[in-house]
Amino acid sequence: MTFQKSESAGYLTNHMARLFANGLQRRIQPLGLAPAQFMTLLELWDEDGLTQKQLLERLDVEQATMANTLRRMERDGWIVRRPHPDDGRAHQAWLTPKARAVRDAATDAADAQNGVALTDLSDEERATFLDLMRRVIHAMQVWEGKEAR
Template sequence: MRFQKERSAGFLANQMARLFAKGLQKRISPLGLAPAQFMTLLALWDEDGLTQSELVRRLDVEQATMANTLTRMERDGLIERRSNPSDGRSQSVHLTEKSKALQAPAIAEARAQNATALADFSDEEREIFLVLMRRAIAAMHGN
């Protein structure tokens, strides 16, 4: 039996994720952000002062990848690291005024990318699609 890419949830999800990431990158790069930085900022906009380990867990990325992302973000003036008052061995990551100012425009660009991706869906289809995606993600988290 021949593998049919158009019938493979994994293939389609991967293709959609790549296209979404490419569109998002195009939209946020004028703001001076890369997708990995945007994802990190989303976590920090939700809760400023997380540690690197907490960011790794929340974003489900490798420790080395997060370390590189944070180094670049610090260099670009998006974050500052401070000694963690509750654990002197770790540092907490904090937003700067520059990254706080980017929250509204960056989120607007992400919403615009979402709108582009789902433009041909009715409101009902959009809700069903999101529910089904969340269910697939939850099923894979259990394995």
């Protein structure tokens, strides 16, 4: 049997993710945000003061990538980093007023991108699609030993 792109979950997921990311980037760029910054802000909007290690675990990115993202975010005024009070090696990332002020516009942009992407699905199909995506993500996390998130 020959490999068929149209039948490959990995290929289709990667293609879909690129399209989502490109659309999101166009929508949040006027806010001064890049997609990696937006993903980090989503975590910090949920829980301000996370450490780099906690962000690594939640976003499942490489340490160097997260370090660069946080450095750029601090430079651009989205976060401030302060030493962790209980761990001298760790720093916490705290949102700035600038980051808090852009939350609604940024999440509205993401909602708009999701709306475009899912426009041809019924409400029931959307719910099923999202449930299936969560299940596949969970299966991949279990396989990689990262299910405790």
